[in-house]
Amino acid sequence: xxxxxxxxxxxPFSYLVILxxxxxxxxxxxxxxxxxxxxxxxxxxxxxxxxxxxxYQTAFASSYFTITLRNSLIVSMASVLVSLLIVVPxxxxxxxxxxxxxxxxxxxxxxxxxxxxxVLALALVQIYNMPPIARSPYLLxxxxxxxxxxxxxxxxxxxxxxxxxxxxxxxxQSLGAGLGPILTRVIIPNIFPGILSGSxxxxxxxxxxxxxxxxxxxxxxxxxxxLLVEYTRKNGSVAxxxxxxxxxxxxxxxxxxxxxxxxxxxxxQEHAPTH
Amino acid sequence: xxxxxxxxxxxxxxxxxGIVPVLVFCFAIEIVPIMMMVxxxxxxxxxxxxxxxxxxxGIPLYVNSFxxxxxxxxxxxxxxxxxxxxxxxxxxxxxxxxxxxxLITLSDVTTNFAGAPLAFxxxxxxxxxxxxxxxxxxxxxIKIYPEFSVYSLWGLVLAYVYFQxxxxxxLIIPAFTGLRKEWFESxxxxxxxxxxxxxxxxxxxxTPSLVSGLVLLxxxxxxxxxxxxxxxxxxxxxxxxxxxxxxTGEVRHDPGIGLAMALISLLIxxxxxxxxxxxxxxxxxxxxx
Amino acid sequence: MAYLxxxxxxxxxxxxxxxxxxxxxxxxxxxxxxxxxxxxxKTTTLRMIAGFEQPDSGTITLGGQDITVVPPNQRGIGMxxxxxxxxxxxxxxxxxxxxxxxxxTPKPEIEKQVDSVLELIRLSDTAKRFPHQLSGGQQxxxxxxxALAVQPQVLLLDEPLSALDxxxxxxxxxxxxxxxxxxxxxxxYVTHDQEEALSISDLVVVMNKxxxxxxxxxxxxxxxxxxxxxxxxxxxxxxxxxxMSGEHTVLCGQYQLNTxxxxxxxxxxxxxxxxxxxxxxxxEMEADPRPSVNAIPGMVETVTFHGAVTRLGVNVYGQRVxxxxxxxxxxxxxxxxxxxxxFPPEVCQVMVQNE
Numbered sequence: 001x002x003x004x005x006x007x008x009x010x011x012p013f014s015y016l017v018i019l020x021x022x023x024x025x026x027x028x029x030x031x032x033x034x035x036x037x038x039x040x041x042x043x044x045x046x047x048x049x050x051x052x053x054x055x056y057q058t059a060f061a062s063s064y065f066t067i068t069l070r071n072s073l074i075v076s077m078a079s080v081l082v083s084l085l086i087v088v089p090x091x092x093x094x095x096x097x098x099x100x101x102x103x104x105x106x107x108x109x110x111x112x113x114x115x116x117x118x119v120l121a122l123a124l125v126q127i128y129n130m131p132p133i134a135r136s137p138y139l140l141x142x143x144x145x146x147x148x149x150x151x152x153x154x155x156x157x158x159x160x161x162x163x164x165x166x167x168x169x170x171x172x173q174s175l176g177a178g179l180g181p182i183l184t185r186v187i188i189p190n191i192f193p194g195i196l197s198g199s200x201x202x203x204x205x206x207x208x209x210x211x212x213x214x215x216x217x218x219x220x221x222x223x224x225x226x227l228l229v230e231y232t233r234k235n236g237s238v239a240x241x242x243x244x245x246x247x248x249x250x251x252x253x254x255x256x257x258x259x260x261x262x263x264x265x266x267x268x269q270e271h272a273p274t275h
Numbered sequence: 276x277x278x279x280x281x282x283x284x285x286x287x288x289x290x291x292x293g294i295v296p297v298l299v300f301c302f303a304i305e306i307v308p309i310m311m312m313v314x315x316x317x318x319x320x321x322x323x324x325x326x327x328x329x330x331x332x333g334i335p336l337y338v339n340s341f342x343x344x345x346x347x348x349x350x351x352x353x354x355x356x357x358x359x360x361x362x363x364x365x366x367x368x369x370x371x372x373x374x375x376x377x378l379i380t381l382s383d384v385t386t387n388f389a390g391a392p393l394a395f396x397x398x399x400x401x402x403x404x405x406x407x408x409x410x411x412x413x414x415x416x417i418k419i420y421p422e423f424s425v426y427s428l429w430g431l432v433l434a435y436v437y438f439q440x441x442x443x444x445x446l447i448i449p450a451f452t453g454l455r456k457e458w459f460e461s462x463x464x465x466x467x468x469x470x471x472x473x474x475x476x477x478x479x480x481x482t483p484s485l486v487s488g489l490v491l492l493x494x495x496x497x498x499x500x501x502x503x504x505x506x507x508x509x510x511x512x513x514x515x516x517x518x519x520x521x522x523t524g525e526v527r528h529d530p531g532i533g534l535a536m537a538l539i540s541l542l543i544x545x546x547x548x549x550x551x552x553x554x555x556x557x558x559x560x561x562x563x564x
Numbered sequence: 565m566a567y568l569x570x571x572x573x574x575x576x577x578x579x580x581x582x583x584x585x586x587x588x589x590x591x592x593x594x595x596x597x598x599x600x601x602x603x604x605x606k607t608t609t610l611r612m613i614a615g616f617e618q619p620d621s622g623t624i625t626l627g628g629q630d631i632t633v634v635p636p637n638q639r640g641i642g643m644x645x646x647x648x649x650x651x652x653x654x655x656x657x658x659x660x661x662x663x664x665x666x667x668x669t670p671k672p673e674i675e676k677q678v679d680s681v682l683e684l685i686r687l688s689d690t691a692k693r694f695p696h697q698l699s700g701g702q703q704x705x706x707x708x709x710x711a712l713a714v715q716p717q718v719l720l721l722d723e724p725l726s727a728l729d730x731x732x733x734x735x736x737x738x739x740x741x742x743x744x745x746x747x748x749x750x751x752x753y754v755t756h757d758q759e760e761a762l763s764i765s766d767l768v769v770v771m772n773k774x775x776x777x778x779x780x781x782x783x784x785x786x787x788x789x790x791x792x793x794x795x796x797x798x799x800x801x802x803x804x805x806x807x808m809s810g811e812h813t814v815l816c817g818q819y820q821l822n823t824x825x826x827x828x829x830x831x832x833x834x835x836x837x838x839x840x841x842x843x844x845x846x847x848e849m850e851a852d853p854r855p856s857v858n859a860i861p862g863m864v865e866t867v868t869f870h871g872a873v874t875r876l877g878v879n880v881y882g883q884r885v886x887x888x889x890x891x892x893x894x895x896x897x898x899x900x901x902x903x904x905x906x907f908p909p910e911v912c913q914v915m916v917q918n919e
Contacts, residue, residue, distance in 0.1 A: 015365045019378075022362045022440070026385045029396035029437065032406055036399045043404035046413065086297050093293035101294055108301050114548035115309065116498035118518040119537040123308035125522050126315065126530075142304045210390050210501035215522040229391045229505050232398070240399065243392040254384045457649030460616055461707075463636045464643045465663030465714060475662070479653040560696055 159194020359443020573622030642711030
C-alpha cells in the first residue's frame with residue numbers, strides 16, 4: 001500500500017545537493033577520526049603529514065585498556081542478561097495471561113526516555129549510599145538496565161505480537177506442555193530474532209554508555225568510554241584510536257541487528273511497489 | 276474456548292504475580308529513587324518543608340545553565356527537524372530502492388553515534404587546528420577562529436545536530452510514507468496545484484509527526500550529557516553538567532540545589548515525552564484509515 | 565452525439581502494454597462500466613481520462629475539446645477512489661468544500677453547495693465530523709459528494725465499493741445509480757464485479773488484457789456474448805464445441821444443435837463454439853417432440869442445492885453440462901437418473917473458435 005507520491009525515474013539536481021550535504025555531514029567526522037588515529041601529525045595541513053600505527057600500540061599497551069574493556073563488556077553483558085530475564089517472561093505473561101497490564105507496562109517502558117541519565121544517576125547515588133551497593137558495579141548495571149530495557153521491550157514485544165502467542169500456548173498446553181517447556185521450546189524459538197536484536201541493541205547502547213558509568217562508579221570501576229574521555233584531554237591521537245575501536249564494536253552490533261532483522265522479516269516482505 | 280476463558284478469569288488475581296519482578300525492579304531502581312529525590316528537593320536538613328533550594332537557583336550560574344540547555348536543545352532540535360524533514364523527503368522520493376535503504380541504514384547507525392567519540396570527532400574537524408578550520412584558512416583564507424569555537428554554544432549545536440538529523444530522518448520517513456497517493460490525486464482532481472496540496476493537506480497531515488519529532492529531539496538534546504561533557508570542559512555550562520557536578524562532587528554544590536535542578540530537568544523532559552506521546556497518537560489516528 | 569470520446573488510446577508501463585488502441589464514444593448522461601479482471605487496463609484507462617496518466621498515443625476529447633494533455637487539476641472531471649481518499653485533516657464539510665475553494669467560489673455559495681450535496685447523499689448530520697469517525701460506507705458517500713460538489717462534467721468511479729462489506733455495497737450501489745440519474749451526469753464506473761456492472765450500467769465495456777472484448781447493454785452482454793472470454797467471465801456458460809453444418813446448425817459429435825443465427829455468417833465446416841447458460845436449459849424426463857428444440861440425453865452426476873435453484877451436473881456423451889432448475893418445475897431429481905436436456909435455439913450463442 002505504501003506507494004510513494006508520483007514516482008519519477010531520475011532524481012532532480014537539488015536532491016543530489018541535499019543528499020551530498022547529508023552524506024558529508026554524517027561521514028566527515030567519522031572519516032576524520034579514522035584518519036586521525038593513523039596520522040603522525042595532523043594539525044598544520046589538510047591531510048596528515050604521515051601515517052603510523054603507534055597510537056594503537058600505545059592504546060593497547062595501556063594497562064587501563066584491558067581493564068576498561070573488560071569492565072565495559074561485563075556491564076554490557078550483565079545488562080543484556082538481566083534485561084532478558086526481566087523482559088522476556090514479562091512480555092509473554094502480559095501478552096497471554098494479563099493483557100490488562102499492557103498499558104502499565106508500556107508506561108514503565110516509556111518512562112526512562114523522560115528521565116535524563118544525570119538525574120537517574122543523582123537519585124540512585126543519593127538513595128543507595130550504603131556499602132556495598134553505593135557506587136558499585138551492581139548499581140551501575142541496575143541503572144543501565146533501566147535505560148536500555150525499553151529497547152529490549154520494543155524488540156521482544158514486536159516479535160511476540162507477530163506470532164500468535166495465545167494459540168501457540170493453547171496448542172502446546174493441549175499437547176501436555178507446562179509453562180517452562182512452552183517458553184523454552186515454543187515461544188522463545190519463535191521470537192528468537194526479536195530477542196537477538198533486542199540483546200544486540202542493549203549491548204551496543206550500554207557499551208557506549210558514559211554518563212551513568214562516570215557518575216555512578218566513576219574511577220572505582222572505569223569503563224571504556226571513560227578511558228576514551230580521559231585520553232581526549234591527554235593524547236588526542238590515542239583518543240582517536242580508542243574511538244575507532246568503540247565505533248567498530250558499535251558497528252558490528254548494528255550490522256548484526258540489521259542482519260537479524262532482515263532474516264527475521266524475510267518471508268513476509270511487505271515493501272513491494274504497487275506500480 | 277469458553278473453558279479457557281473461565282480458567283483465565285479464575286486465575287486473574289494470581290496472574291498479577293507474573294509482573295511483580297518487573298514492577299519491583301522499576302520501583303526500586305527508577306520510581307522510588309526519583310520520588311525520594313523529589314522529596315529531598317523540598318526538605319531541609321531538619322526535615323521541614325522548604326522551597327529554599329528552588330530559591331537558590333536564582334543565581335546567574337544556574338539560571339544560565341538552564342538558559343544554555345534550552346538554547347542548545349531548541350536550536351539543535353529546530354535545525355534537526357527542518358533539515359531532517361528535507362533530507363527525509365529527498366530519501367523518501369529517491370527513485371532507487373537500494374539507495375533509500377542504504378541511507379536509512381546510515382541514519383540508523385549515525386543517530387547512535389553520540390557521546391565522547393562524537394565530541395572528539397568534532398574537535399578533530401572543527402577544533403582550532405581541525406581539518407575544516409585548516410581548509411577555511413588555507414583555501415578560502417577565512418579565519419573561523421576565534422569568532423567560532425567548537426567549544427562554544429554553536430560548536431555544540433553543530434555536534435548535536437549530528438545525531439539529531441538522522442533521528443529526525445528516521446522519524447519522518449514513515450510519516451511521508453503515510454501520505455497516501457490518493458490524497459494527492461484527489462486534491463489534483465478537485466483542482467488543487469501541487470503547492471496547494473502541500474499547504475492544505477500534506478503539511479497539516481504531517482504536522483503531528485513534525486511536532487512529535489521536534490519535542491523528541493528537544494528532549495534528546497536536553498538530557499544529553501556525554502557529548503557536552505567532552506566538548507565544553509567548563510567553558511559553557513549546561514543543566515545536566517551542573518547536576519553531574521553535584522553527583523561527582525567536582526564542584527562544591529549544596530546537594531539540595533542539585534536535587535532542585537534535577538527536578539526541573541525532569542519536569543521539562545517529562546512534558547516533552549508527554550507531548551511526544553500525544554502527538555504520535557494524533558499522527559496515528561490520521562493515518563489509521 | 566458522443567460527449568466523451570477516446571480514440572486509439574494506448575499506454576504501456578515498462579514496455580508492458582496496459583491499454584491497446586482503446587476507442588470508445590460515450591454519450592452525455594450515461595453510466596458506463598468498465599468491467600474486467602484485475603490488470604485488464606480498466607483502471608489505467610480511467611486514470612488517463614482523469615489525467616493521472618498520459619497516454620502514449622491517441623486522443624481524449626470531452627465535449628468536442630481535446631483534453632489529452634490538460635493537467636488533471638484543470639479537467640473538471642470528478643473522481644472517487646477505491647479507498648475513500650478523504651483528507652484526514654479536514655472535516656466532512658471541509659472535504660466537500662475543498663474543490664469549490666480551489667475554484668475561488670464565494671463563501672455563501674460554498675456553504676449552499678456543501679449542504680445540498682450532503683442532502684443528496686443523505687448525510688447532512690455528519691458535516692462537522694472527521695473521516696476517521698465515519699464508517700467505510702459513509703466515507704465513500706462523502707467522497708462521492710466531494711467529487712460531485714464541483715459539478716464536474718464527468719464522474720469517474722474507480723472500484724468505489726470494493727473496500728466495503730457486501731450489505732453496504734448493495735445499498736450504496738443503488739444510491740450511486742439514483743444520484744447519477746437524478747443529476748444526469750456522465751459517469752464511468754470501473755469494477756471487476758460483473759453483477760455490479762450489469763445491475764448499474766447503461767452500457768458495459770468488457771475489457772481483457774488491455775483490449776475491449778465487447779461493448780453493449782447489460783442484457784446484450786449477458787445474453788449475446790461475442791467472445792468466449794465475455795461468456796465465461798460473466799456468469800456461467802456451458803460450452804459445446806462442434807462444426808458449422810448449416811446456416812444455424814452445429815454438429816457436435818453425436819448430436820446436432822440448432823442455434824440462433826450468428827450475427828455474421830459463418831462458413832459451413834468452421835470450428836465453432838456454442839454457449840448456453842445453465843438457467844436456459846430445461847430438464848425433462850422425455851425428449852421434446854418438437855424438432856426445432858434441442859434435446860440431448862444425459863445422466864445426472866451431481867445435484868447441488870443452491871437455495872433458489874438446484875444445479876445439476878449432467879454427463880452428456882462424456883462432457884459435463886450444468887443446468888439450473890427449480891424443484892417446482894421439474895420435481896425431485898435423483899443421482900444417476902437419465903434425463904433430457906432441452907433448450908430452444910434462441911439461447912444458443914454460436915461463435916467461431918479462434919484458438
